[in-house]
Amino acid sequence: MTDKSAPLVGIIMGSKSDWETMKPASEILDQFEIPHECRVVSAHRTPQWMAEYAEQAEPRGLEVIIAGAGGAAHLPGMVSSQTILPVLGVPVKSRALNGLDSLLSIVQMPGGVPVGTLAIGDAGAINGALLAIRILANSRPELREKLHEFQQVQTETVMENSVLK
Numbered sequence: 001m002t003d004k005s006a007p008l009v010g011i012i013m014g015s016k017s018d019w020e021t022m023k024p025a026s027e028i029l030d031q032f033e034i035p036h037e038c039r040v041v042s043a044h045r046t047p048q049w050m051a052e053y054a055e056q057a058e059p060r061g062l063e064v065i066i067a068g069a070g071g072a073a074h075l076p077g078m079v080s081s082q083t084i085l086p087v088l089g090v091p092v093k094s095r096a097l098n099g100l101d102s103l104l105s106i107v108q109m110p111g112g113v114p115v116g117t118l119a120i121g122d123a124g125a126i127n128g129a130l131l132a133i134r135i136l137a138n139s140r141p142e143l144r145e146k147l148h149e150f151q152q153v154q155t156e157t158v159m160e161n162s163v164l165k
């Protein structure tokens with residue numbers, strides 16, 4: 001029997017300071033009632049834990065990993081190199097370079113080690129969660145239904161507020 005509460009998505013981030021950016025991803029997954037976990041895992045500061053996390057993710061039943069990191073953001077790529085799960089990278093806005101460093105560190109992967117790179121900041125985190133849900137929805141019709149509803153409500157909300165003057 002499959003455990004309905006076992007996490008399907010792992011949200012990881014290089015530092016606790018990334019939580020504010022990554023929290024909206026967790027909120028979207030909550031909204032869709034997707035079991036997930038949120039952990040600090042760093043390629044730089046906790047390399048062994050990162051390797052363990054990446055290697056164990058698939059056997060533990062995770063299906064997608066969303067990895068947020070800022071600055072020299074090596075976490076998504078290093079995790080991708082040690083798992084066959086889809087890894088979605090969220091560049092966290094850095095103080096020094098506004099997240100451009102994070103974006104470039106995540107996006108420019110060598111061929112053979114894929115990371116799906118999202119936008120800088122919380123929009124990237126939100127879309128990372130929605131992409132994770134779309135991936136899960138490929139084999140879960142009930143999730144596909146929820147995604148249709150989500151899009152419809154979003155469109156209706158924008159249309160209801162479309163007249164500005």
Ligand SMILES: Nc1c(C(=O)O)ncn1[C@@H]1O[C@H](COP(=O)(O)O)[C@@H](O)[C@H]1O
Pocket residue numbers: 013014015016017018041042043044045068069070071072073074075076092
């Ligand atoms: N980019 C990485 C990695 C990594 O890629 O492994 N580990 C931590 N960091 C980043 O360092 C920034 C500053 O971290 P602190 O706020 O803890 O100094 C964070 O945005 C984190 O993602």
